[in-house]
Amino acid sequence: MRILLAEDDSDIASYVEQGLGELGHVVTRVTDGEDALHIGATECFEAIVLDRMLPRLEGLDVLRRLRAASVRTPVLVLTAKGGVADRVDGLDAGADDYLIKPFAMAELVARLNALARRPPMNEVVTRLVVGDIALDVLRREVTRAGRSVHLQPREFQLLELLMRNAGRAVTRTMFLEEVWGFHFDPQTNIVESHLSRMRSRLREGFAGDPIETIRGVGYRMRADG
Amino acid sequence: MANLRTSAAYRIAFTYAAALAAAILLLGVAVYFAADAEFRHQRDERIAAELSDLAQESGGTAGLQDEIAERERGRTTEPFGYALFDSAGRRIAGRMDTTRPAPGFSMIVFRDPVEGPDSARAKAVDLPSGARLVVAVDSEAVEAIDATILELFGIAFAIVLLIGLVGALLLGRYLRQRLGVISRTANAIVAGDLDKRMPVSAYGDEFDAAALALNAMLDRIAGLMDNLRQVSSDVAHDLRTPLLRLRSQLERVGKVDGAAERALEQGDALLALFGSILRIAEVEGGGLDHSFAMIDLSALVEDVADSFQPALSDSGHRFRWEVQPDISVRGNRELLAQALANLFDNARAHTPPGTQVVLGLSADAVTARISVVDNGPGVPPGEHRAILRRFRRGEASRTTPGNGLGLSLVAAVASAHGGEVVVSDAQPGLTVTITLPRLS
Numbered sequence: 073m074r075i076l077l078a079e080d081d082s083d084i085a086s087y088v089e090q091g092l093g094e095l096g097h098v099v100t101r102v103t104d105g106e107d108a109l110h111i112g113a114t115e116c117f118e119a120i121v122l123d124r125m126l127p128r129l130e131g132l133d134v135l136r137r138l139r140a141a142s143v144r145t146p147v148l149v150l151t152a153k154g155g156v157a158d159r160v161d162g163l164d165a166g167a168d169d170y171l172i173k174p175f176a177m178a179e180l181v182a183r184l185n186a187l188a189r190r191p192p193m194n195e196v197v198t199r200l201v202v203g204d205i206a207l208d209v210l211r212r213e214v215t216r217a218g219r220s221v222h223l224q225p226r227e228f229q230l231l232e233l234l235m236r237n238a239g240r241a242v243t244r245t246m247f248l249e250e251v252w253g254f255h256f257d258p259q260t261n262i263v264e265s266h267l268s269r270m271r272s273r274l275r276e277g278f279a280g281d282p283i284e285t286i287r288g289v290g291y292r293m294r295a296d297g
Numbered sequence: 298m299a300n301l302r303t304s305a306a307y308r309i310a311f312t313y314a315a316a317l318a319a320a321i322l323l324l325g326v327a328v329y330f331a332a333d334a335e336f337r338h339q340r341d342e343r344i345a346a347e348l349s350d351l352a353q354e355s356g357g358t359a360g361l362q363d364e365i366a367e368r369e370r371g372r373t374t375e376p377f378g379y380a381l382f383d384s385a386g387r388r389i390a391g392r393m394d395t396t397r398p399a400p401g402f403s404m405i406v407f408r409d410p411v412e413g414p415d416s417a418r419a420k421a422v423d424l425p426s427g428a429r430l431v432v433a434v435d436s437e438a439v440e441a442i443d444a445t446i447l448e449l450f451g452i453a454f455a456i457v458l459l460i461g462l463v464g465a466l467l468l469g470r471y472l473r474q475r476l477g478v479i480s481r482t483a484n485a486i487v488a489g490d491l492d493k494r495m496p497v498s499a500y501g502d503e504f505d506a507a508a509l510a511l512n513a514m515l516d517r518i519a520g521l522m523d524n525l526r527q528v529s530s531d532v533a534h535d536l537r538t539p540l541l542r543l544r545s546q547l548e549r550v551g552k553v554d555g556a557a558e559r560a561l562e563q564g565d566a567l568l569a570l571f572g573s574i575l576r577i578a579e580v581e582g583g584g585l586d587h588s589f590a591m592i593d594l595s596a597l598v599e600d601v602a603d604s605f606q607p608a609l610s611d612s613g614h615r616f617r618w619e620v621q622p623d624i625s626v627r628g629n630r631e632l633l634a635q636a637l638a639n640l641f642d643n644a645r646a647h648t649p650p651g652t653q654v655v656l657g658l659s660a661d662a663v664t665a666r667i668s669v670v671d672n673g674p675g676v677p678p679g680e681h682r683a684i685l686r687r688f689r690r691g692e693a694s695r696t697t698p699g700n701g702l703g704l705s706l707v708a709a710v711a712s713a714h715g716g717e718v719v720v721s722d723a724q725p726g727l728t729v730t731i732t733l734p735r736l737s
Contacts, residue, residue, distance in 0.1 A: 154575060156629065157585075157588055226603070254631070255631060256635045258635075259639075260605060260608045260638070262605055262607070264608075265611050268607075268611075269607055
């Protein structure tokens with residue numbers, strides 16, 4: 073995956089560049105807003121990681137101008153500001169996701185993967201199939217090997233998110249944001265408790281668990297189900 | 298008096314007095330001219346009536362001469378002057394010593410036997426006999442009335458001017474006094490007397506309203522300064538322990554198995570701690586009102602309860618909720634959800650398995666009330682208020698995980714929404730109640 077990284081702090085930039093490089097991504101690194109705008113608008117990337125506080129041109133201005141220039145590349149905004157209003161500003165400017173510094177590498181990678189593989193806006197997926205599990209988004213129905221599996225609404229949303237990202241890790245905070253709309257991490261692991269119920273319902277009468285826990289990162293649905 | 302020009306209070310008072318005086322002056326002038334015109338008009342009508350009455354007199358010139366003589370003798374109420382001129386212009390009747398005026402109304406001059414030449418209003422008419430009959434009234438009467446009116450208004454104007462001037466001085470002084478108190482207090486606060494507040498009088502007037510508003514502002518500023526001081530001291534003191542723990546873990550890296558992982562965990566815990574401190578500071582700092590919207594509190598409470606139900610059940614707690622439907626409040630959904638989540642975190646972390654946790658949402662016309670009640674070990678009554686403060690943990694919970702910020706955030710969120718948090722004894726157990734104002 074070709075990724076544009078706009079970050080002026082050299083420590084964080086090296087950390088991200090190295091982490092993404094190890095996973096085989098090609099990272100182009102710029103250190104100020106004008107370069108980010110210029111390169112982001114002229115070259116082709118699958119994702120842009122944009123720091124909010126950039127010299128010469130602020131991150132959100134870069135983002136607004138890229139969007140005004142019809143650059144649709146998914147943008148993940150990095151920021152040290154975790155305030156309630158800050159996130160809204162970022163999303164208003166056209167960010168696809170928002171990550172507050174400091175962050176774990178695994179979190180950034182999981183979010184970038186989810187962003188880059190997200191289907192285009194006009195393509196609405198109404199039926200997801202991974203291995204022997206099928207999920208009908210409109211009818212809210214799940215079947216495994218043709219057998220109906222009854223899930224609670226939250227469990228259904230958890231499974232949908234995992235299936236949309238099949239083969240890739242989904243972190244706890246991604247679940248909290250997407251399924252619950254919470255941008256905070258409660259001390260109680262509510263994701264874990266809902267997920268384990270969903271997993272046991274999926275496993276009922278079957279030998280294999282299609283979902284695996286990745287320690288310290290999150291959960292992943294095996295691409296082959 | 299040098300400050301008269303720079304004082305808004307005096308400027309307003311004097312402008313007002315001057316406007317009042319000008320209005321009186323305008324009224325006086327108008328009344329003077331209107332009255333004068335009316336008097337002259339009435340006088341002319343009386344002259345015309347007398348003249349036409351006299352002209353009707355039969356008996357020719359001789360009869361008229363007799364009648365004139367008769368009226369000059371008898372009439373004293375209407376001081377008419379009469380004169381009859383023959384066609385040659387000689388006065389042949391009437392005592393009024395004047396020359397023959399032109400027919401119609403005119404001002405004439407006659408010789409008064411006592412005062413000498415005097416002016417009068419006259420009307421003359423030519424009779425069929427060729428003689429010219431003149432009836433006149435001395436101008437003095439109207440002039441006297443005019444003078445009286447002028448005099449009265451002059452006095453009234455002087456009095457108004459005087460009252461206005463004195464009133465303006467008094468009003469100006471009063472305004473300066475009331476405002477001066479506020480400025481002096483403000484200056485004292487600027488000079489460092491931060492606890493000083495604007496005095497509020499018993500009148501409850503606009504000045505008191507302004508003073509109360511200023512005092513509310515000063516209290517808010519003082520609160521923010523306290524908040525800032527508190528955050529700084531929290532960071533200085535309460536973060537030392539976790540930092541020391543992180544340091545000791547780092548020292549063991551390479552020597553003890555799993556030390557690196559534990560150090561990472563310590564780091565994450567520290568970051569979470571910073572996140573909590575900043576979030577509380579943000580909420581306490583205010584200015585979140587623009588993110589407030591009408592939210593369905595019943596749905597939100599139910600949603601969060603539903604989210605925590607499996608986890609509470611996994612930890613062996615018996616959890617149920619009684620939520621009154623369709624309760625709406627103005628607020629920030631995320632913050633209220635986080636406050637509720639913190640209450641569940643606490644109930645789960647600080648009570649043993651088997652404890653019953655009951656969530657309730659109810660409301661009356663003005664207040665929505667969220668309560669989380671458990672029948673666990675509770676908190677000694679003496680600590681009820683203290684556990685709402687930052688980094689305060691109940692003595693019994695020193696060993697359980699947590700950073701002592703959960704309830705502080707709940708309190709901050711409630712206060713940001715204009716509500717409050719009350720911790721009370723559930724006998725046995727603990728009740729935490731969040732009250733939020735409802736919109737009418």
